[in-house]
Amino acid sequence: MLEKYRTILIVACIVFVALGGWLSYGAYANPGEETIQQREHAWTATGDVAHGVTVTEPNSVYPTGTRLENESLYYTAISPTIDGEFVGGYESQTGDSVNVSLSVDLVYRAVEPDGEAVYWSERERVVSTTSEDVKPDENVTAAFAVNVSDVASRIDEIESDLGASPGETEVVLEFNREIEGTIDGEQRSVASSYRAPIHVEEGTYWIESASSYDETYEEYETEVVPASVGPPRTVGGPVFLLIGVGGLGGLAYASRRLPDLTAAEREWLSYRDDRDQFEEVITTVALPDAALEGPHANSATLAALAEFAIDVNAAVVFDPERGLYVVRHDGIVYVFEPPTPASRADSHDNTDSVDDEQISFVDASDLVSPSEDEASNGGSTSKSDTNPSQPKADDLGMSTGPETAPDETDGVNSDDRDARIDESESELESDVVDVDDTSGGD
Structure with a gap:
């Protein structure tokens, strides 16, 4: 039996030795290299918007002076002015000589529906504020107020002056944030702008704002490290090598101990x-x-x-x-x-x-x-x-x-x-x- 299958067994053992050697060499002697990105720094510029209205006109639903905050709909007739706060700052491990500037602009314009064409546009600064030497997690606030009725009157005035009302008109609040200073030991300067449309329709209006305007900034360092290998190579390679060498040794021993077949x-x-x-x-x-x-x-x-x-x-x-x-x-x-x-x-x-x-x-x-x-x-x-x-x-x-x-x-x-x-x-x-x-x- 041994003599009949000896050649096949030897070839199989050699294959195991070669495979085990190749896997072991790749796992231990030359695993190769791979490029990874190691995060060095991470910090976050924070931002949040809160809005509301105060009922100023008598009505049968809300008493005069009632405060409505962060509602999904406001009524132009009883509360034409929307006010709120844009709060900004930053989060980091350390901060030194960091200045935070916040501003709110009101933009109304006529644009082509579903297009990029702008027929006319007008911008006005609602509020602007700057704070110096702001520490991490310290907030800077910019309060704003916009009279929606006055905005509608201004749009009508512009269209009257132009003698036409092309496209669609839109009203937008733009929140701008600038942060500059030494953050986590590095000099940094970032500027961000966010849009919050105000929709006016049939005596009502509402503001479309995000729940948060946080933005994270990360810095990575590229490193070349030895490639990681899994168990199929780290374990399988030595096992195959051991099987192959052990099989060849066993065949050699058996060949010496067992006599060759007689005629x-x-x-x-x-x-x-x-x-x-x-x-x-x-x-x-x-x-x-x-x-x-x-x-x-x-x-x-x-x-x-x-x-x-x-x-x-x-x-x-x-x-x-x-x-x-x-x-x-x-x-x-x-x-x-x-x-x-x-x-x-x-x-x-x-x-x-x-x-x-x-x-x-x-x-x-x-x-x-x-x-x-x-x-x-x-x-x-x-x-x-x-x-x-x-x-x-x-x-x-x-x-x-x-x-x-x-x-x-x-x-x-x-x-x-x-x-x-x-x-x-x-x-x-x-x-x-x-x-x-x-x-x-x-």
Whole structure:
């Protein structure tokens, strides 16, 4: 078995060694490099807008002086002025000489619907404030107020002066924030602007503002570091390498400890492979003497005999009584005699001369046909006087030496043959005892 698959096992072990070496080299000796970005600094410019109105006109819903804050809708008739606060600052670890400037501008203009064209535009500064030496998390506030009714009147005035009202008019509050100073040990200067449209429609208006105007600024430093490798390389590589080296070592040890196959063992294994391969085309039948009459031709292997039978569309018959494979075609009997099993051949080599004579006697009796047994028992015909047409052991390619018929897959026939061998050996030993007694008597 080892000799049969040795080449395949060696190739497999070499593949494991190569794969394990490659994975291990990539994981430990040369993992490569990768570029990463390491965050060095991060700080945030903060911003928030709050708005509301105060009811200034009498009405049946809200008492005069009522404060409405951060509502989704305001009424122009009872509270035409919207006011609020734009709060700004910054968050960081440290800050030094930081100035924060906030401003709110009111912009109204006529623009092309769903386009970029601006027909006319007007801007006015509502509020502006600057605070110096602002510390982290300290807020700066810019309060603003816009009378929506006055804005609507101004738009009508502009359109009247132009004598046309092209496009659509829009009203926007712009919140501007500038921060400059030393933040987290670095000199920084940033400016941001945000838009909050005021929608005016049929006596109502509302402001569209975000919940927060925070903006984070991050700085990264690019670094080149060894590439990270995962468990498939860090663990799989050494494991494959260990399997490959261990396998090669095991094969070398087994090759020294286990002897090479003998010629008889090779022949037997080849025969067993042929038997397994052509099992479906082989029929086990005890053949009569007449089936073996005629010219004989010996086949070197069972595979050659089976392939010949397939080519000529003939049957391959295994005769368990004679231990032969037979194919009959065009009057010629093609015969293959199986080799002796390696274990039995070894046992024959270890027996003495008397045992060899006993086995040879039994083997010869196995080849005698039923007609020869009758002639022998009758006393009138010897083995040499049997039917000359009956094929002899030599004609069928069998040996009358110390080798016996092989153990076949048919368990019943094999057991019967072994029983016959034991019975013949007992009879021979009994005859030997009788001869010794007679000699002693003389």
